[in-house]
Amino acid sequence: MNEDSKTELTIRQHRGARRRAKTRADLLAAARKVFAKKGYHDASILDITEAADVGVGTFYLHFADKDEAFNTLIDEVFHILEEQVITEVRSHEAITLTVTVHSIFRHAYAQRDLFSIALASGAQVSRTIRVEDTIAGGLIRVFEQVPQPEDLQGYDIQLLARLVTGVIAQGIIWWFDQDEPGPEEMANNVLALLAHGLPASLFTHNN
Amino acid sequence: MNEDSKTELTIRQHRGARRRAKTRADLLAAARKVFAKKGYHDASILDITEAADVGVGTFYLHFADKDEAFNTLIDEVFHILEEQVITEVRSHEAITLTVTVHSIFRHAYAQRDLFSIALASGAQVSRTIRVEDTIAGGLIRVFEQVPQPEDLQGYDIQLLARLVTGVIAQGIIWWFDQDEPGPEEMANNVLALLAHGLPASLFTHNN
Amino acid sequence: MNEDSKTELTIRQHRGARRRAKTRADLLAAARKVFAKKGYHDASILDITEAADVGVGTFYLHFADKDEAFNTLIDEVFHILEEQVITEVRSHEAITLTVTVHSIFRHAYAQRDLFSIALASGAQVSRTIRVEDTIAGGLIRVFEQVPQPEDLQGYDIQLLARLVTGVIAQGIIWWFDQDEPGPEEMANNVLALLAHGLPASLFTHNN
Amino acid sequence: MNEDSKTELTIRQHRGARRRAKTRADLLAAARKVFAKKGYHDASILDITEAADVGVGTFYLHFADKDEAFNTLIDEVFHILEEQVITEVRSHEAITLTVTVHSIFRHAYAQRDLFSIALASGAQVSRTIRVEDTIAGGLIRVFEQVPQPEDLQGYDIQLLARLVTGVIAQGIIWWFDQDEPGPEEMANNVLALLAHGLPASLFTHNN
DNA sequence: AATGAATGAGACTTCATTCAT
DNA sequence: GATGAATGAAGTCTCATTCAT
Numbered sequence: 001m002n003e004d005s006k007t008e009l010t011i012r013q014h015r016g017a018r019r020r021a022k023t024r025a026d027l028l029a030a031a032r033k034v035f036a037k038k039g040y041h042d043a044s045i046l047d048i049t050e051a052a053d054v055g056v057g058t059f060y061l062h063f064a065d066k067d068e069a070f071n072t073l074i075d076e077v078f079h080i081l082e083e084q085v086i087t088e089v090r091s092h093e094a095i096t097l098t099v100t101v102h103s104i105f106r107h108a109y110a111q112r113d114l115f116s117i118a119l120a121s122g123a124q125v126s127r128t129i130r131v132e133d134t135i136a137g138g139l140i141r142v143f144e145q146v147p148q149p150e151d152l153q154g155y156d157i158q159l160l161a162r163l164v165t166g167v168i169a170q171g172i173i174w175w176f177d178q179d180e181p182g183p184e185e186m187a188n189n190v191l192a193l194l195a196h197g198l199p200a201s202l203f204t205h206n207n
Numbered sequence: 208m209n210e211d212s213k214t215e216l217t218i219r220q221h222r223g224a225r226r227r228a229k230t231r232a233d234l235l236a237a238a239r240k241v242f243a244k245k246g247y248h249d250a251s252i253l254d255i256t257e258a259a260d261v262g263v264g265t266f267y268l269h270f271a272d273k274d275e276a277f278n279t280l281i282d283e284v285f286h287i288l289e290e291q292v293i294t295e296v297r298s299h300e301a302i303t304l305t306v307t308v309h310s311i312f313r314h315a316y317a318q319r320d321l322f323s324i325a326l327a328s329g330a331q332v333s334r335t336i337r338v339e340d341t342i343a344g345g346l347i348r349v350f351e352q353v354p355q356p357e358d359l360q361g362y363d364i365q366l367l368a369r370l371v372t373g374v375i376a377q378g379i380i381w382w383f384d385q386d387e388p389g390p391e392e393m394a395n396n397v398l399a400l401l402a403h404g405l406p407a408s409l410f411t412h413n414n
Numbered sequence: 415m416n417e418d419s420k421t422e423l424t425i426r427q428h429r430g431a432r433r434r435a436k437t438r439a440d441l442l443a444a445a446r447k448v449f450a451k452k453g454y455h456d457a458s459i460l461d462i463t464e465a466a467d468v469g470v471g472t473f474y475l476h477f478a479d480k481d482e483a484f485n486t487l488i489d490e491v492f493h494i495l496e497e498q499v500i501t502e503v504r505s506h507e508a509i510t511l512t513v514t515v516h517s518i519f520r521h522a523y524a525q526r527d528l529f530s531i532a533l534a535s536g537a538q539v540s541r542t543i544r545v546e547d548t549i550a551g552g553l554i555r556v557f558e559q560v561p562q563p564e565d566l567q568g569y570d571i572q573l574l575a576r577l578v579t580g581v582i583a584q585g586i587i588w589w590f591d592q593d594e595p596g597p598e599e600m601a602n603n604v605l606a607l608l609a610h611g612l613p614a615s616l617f618t619h620n621n
Numbered sequence: 622m623n624e625d626s627k628t629e630l631t632i633r634q635h636r637g638a639r640r641r642a643k644t645r646a647d648l649l650a651a652a653r654k655v656f657a658k659k660g661y662h663d664a665s666i667l668d669i670t671e672a673a674d675v676g677v678g679t680f681y682l683h684f685a686d687k688d689e690a691f692n693t694l695i696d697e698v699f700h701i702l703e704e705q706v707i708t709e710v711r712s713h714e715a716i717t718l719t720v721t722v723h724s725i726f727r728h729a730y731a732q733r734d735l736f737s738i739a740l741a742s743g744a745q746v747s748r749t750i751r752v753e754d755t756i757a758g759g760l761i762r763v764f765e766q767v768p769q770p771e772d773l774q775g776y777d778i779q780l781l782a783r784l785v786t787g788v789i790a791q792g793i794i795w796w797f798d799q800d801e802p803g804p805e806e807m808a809n810n811v812l813a814l815l816a817h818g819l820p821a822s823l824f825t826h827n828n
Numbered sequence: 829a830a831t832g833a834a835t836g837a838g839a840c841t842t843c844a845t846t847c848a849t
Numbered sequence: 850g851a852t853g854a855a856t857g858a859a860g861t862c863t864c865a866t867t868c869a870t
Contacts, residue, residue: 020829041248045865055831060866097409132377142409151406156388156396159381163400166377167370170339174369181363189363193370197404199358202304202349223849227854251839262856267841430850437850455662459844469852474845511823546791556823565820570802570810576795577788577814584753584787588780595777603777607784611818613772616718616763636870641833665860676835681862 024062026052028076031069036113039120040070074118078134081107085138097194100142101168102187104135108172109183116176119169135168136161164194231269233259235283238276243320246327247277281325285341288314292345304401307349308375309394311342315379316390323383326376342375343368371401438476440466442490445483450527453534454484488532492548495521499552511608514556515582516601518549522586523597530590533583546583550575578608645683647673649697652690657734660741661691695739699755702728706759718815721763722789723808725756729793730804737797740790756789757782785815 030052034043045066049056063069085103092099108115118131139161146152152160171186181189237259241250252273256263270276292310299306315322325338346368353359359367378393388396444466448457459480463470477483499517506513522529532545553575560566566574585600595603651673655664666687670677684690706724713720729736739752760782767773773781792807802810 016829023829044863049832056833056865057831057867058829061829065865094411096411097405098411146406146409148406148408151408159378159388159396160400160405162377162381163374163397164405166373166375166380168373169377170369170373173373174366181366189366190370191410193367193404194400195404195407195410197400197402198304198367198371199353199355200402201355201358202353203398203402204301204303204305223853226849230854252841253839263840264842264857265855268854272840434850458842463853470844470854471846471852472850475850479844508825510825511819512825560820560823562820562822565822573795573802573810574814574819576791577811578819580787580789580791580794581784582787583791584783587787588783595780603780604784605824607781607818608814609818609821609824611814611816612718612781612785613767613769614816615769615772616767617812617816618715618717618719637832640869644833666862667860677861678836678863679834682833686861 020062023052023054023058026054027059027062027069028073032073032114035070035073035117039117040066073114074131077111077114077118078131081111082134082138094147097139097142098191100138101191101194102184104138104168105171105183105187105190109175109186112172112175115172119173120176132162132165132169136165139164167193227269230259230261230265233261234266234269234276235280239280239321242277242280242324246324247273280321281338284318284321284325285338288318289341289345304346304349305398307345308398308401309391311345311375312378312390312394312397316382316393319379319382322379326380327383339369339372339376343372346371374400434476437466437468437472440468441473441476441483442487446487446528449484449487449531453531454480487528488545491525491528491532492545495525496548496552508561511556512605514552515605515608516598518552518582519585519597519601519604523589523600526586526589529586533587534590546576546579549582550579553578581607644673644675644679647675648680648683648690649694653694653735656691656694656738660738661687694735695752698732698735698739699752702732703755703759718763719812721759722812722815723805725759725789726792726804726808726811730796730807733793733796736793740794741797753783753786753790757786760785788814 027048030050031043031048034047034051037043038047043066045059046056048069049059052058059069063072081104084107085100088103089099115131136158140157143152143157143161167190171190174186234255237257238250238255241254241258244250245254250273252266253263255276256266259265266276270279288311291314292307295310296306322338343365347364350359350364350368374397378397381393441462444464445457445462448461448465451457452461457480459473460470462483463473466472473483477486495518498521499514502517503513529545550572554571557566557571557575581604585604588600648669652664652669655668655672658664659668664687666680667677669690670680673679680690684693702725705728706721709724710720736752757779761778764773764778764782788811792811795807
């Protein structure tokens, strides 16, 4: 084998790899569209491959099954969320809930098609790392860096993180049906609730 | 037809009706077990009828399809929840969140198999009144009876109810995997969060 | 057993027998209505028993299965047809096709709901004596009584009877969709065709 | 993509298409056999796919349901019949019933398995263009070209065509059970009846 | 690597028939 | 004799997955 053919081989492999990557990206984009439109269960492989304009068989060259495609999609979006939130939070002097929550909603809003489907279908998909776990995990990290740890004494951190996750998730699910309010206002609503709680009069007698 | 045969007929009908009611109850109990174990989508009619120890066809004598059985189940539990919560809340001098939340968790804990499945599968079932809607609706009623309405000025009541629902739902979903803490402690955790919010230090700089 | 109870028994049996006969008649009337409306295959036992306002099980006290009910219905109508045609034909001086065909159409028109369904579904029902057989049989009897048997020499009587049956059957099927023309005119049309055939010019060149 | 791979692609497509076409043809042949043997209603999809030696699902790759397969079959045969009869009739100097009837029987005999089933099951299949309609339509066209239209005055052409169709159909149904007589003799029998009618003595008194 | 025809397990649903009351 | 709840065989149809090309 001479230099030339080696080079050619490399190029050919590159071409193949590029093409492969392109097909995979097409499939993921199509999957996202289809999942968002039909929900996890009603989306068929055929729906996805048709949307991606590839043959049915091609799907299986890239994903083992529907679960894997879905999880890949979710993971991808989540890694981006994590990275972005981490970057954004680091650019501030301190990791605060305020910054974190704003960052989460900003990102989630941009990707609300996938997020709402992930939150709605999560429990249906066997192997999925539940979306809530990721959010809860991020919150726990914030909680652990609280300047006065004694403030959280008496709280079950795990449970607390979950409950807060519930508020955030519900905010995202809200966008399932409507686009208003936008991410900043949504974050403000959530933060107001989380910071001060509800009016005391809701908890006590009224006479 | 004489009196005797009339009586006999009545008894006969009663017997038939009783048998029918029993079968229906068996089916609902089986459906509940199966849905809780497999989730809505992976539960098949055959799973349910086998668990109920009746023939496949019998299912269709009582329900039009899987959806109807699921909805019946959910509706049933929800009507009981609503009634119970309303009764319990009324027995107190005032409708407060404290009482409401305790009542919800107490009931939901007792029925946690169904509740977690309802919260997890809700979006999958076409006609279902989403569980969250019911909870949010109840909360709105509480909000509207707040003694000082000015306390809630500036809040979007609908959204607020949803966010609070998120906390409560997440508390119930927590029981999907574990039984601890029990309903009273769970309610206390949730109420603490809702009453005072999180420590201020989580929202501010730490220098 | 004394005379009285014997008498009572007889009466009771009579009552039972009468009731039984009534139920059976109800079922047959219902079956006729349902078959006419839905056709043989789409008619279900439940359809019939509901129309007859009896329990499903009752059907099986009177008929072995759907086939038997259908055949009974057909047979009944046919025996009446046969009897009526025979009586009517006998009242004339000679058995002629003219009289026979008129008689058939008159009777078939009165029962056209059943006849059309019998002619349309006949082949679907396994054991059915095909309606056409009955008609053809009647025709053969007429043919055999022809005053100058030599007139029919060279004909395959069986086949001929069948072909003529085809014309008659088609006349009855015509009433499947419409009620016009009535039986007498229909008979005249058929007889015209059978008596003289079609215009010769249809069979020959036209130059 | 270079010339070579284009060619290859073409071949590949051709291969796939050829396989597909073969499977479809197998299915139609099997359907024909099964329908002829069991009748429309008693033929199941499984019967057909087993006869065609393909998987159940394959059936649905080619036909939406049983109806569509049946109609396809009927349509196919009918188009061939129509074309063939038209061609054959045109090759003669004039369109006469003689030629038409011979042509119909010749073709119907060759396809008698399908024809008898089509004539027997026609009314059972929802969307089917009833076979009789096609025959009657053809006859009407012949009638309309009769050289002396006054010959048909006083006839209801529609009804007449139907009645004649009845004769022809009955001739074809005759072959349901037996193969004799062949098409030419059958046509002669039918034409004899249609040309001259039955002996006058059948219609009149015998003294 | 891509294709798409074929596969068949499995889910749903209907309905003739039985049988305890 | 009448009833109707229950049965389950049998049929329809879908769709994830395979594999020859």
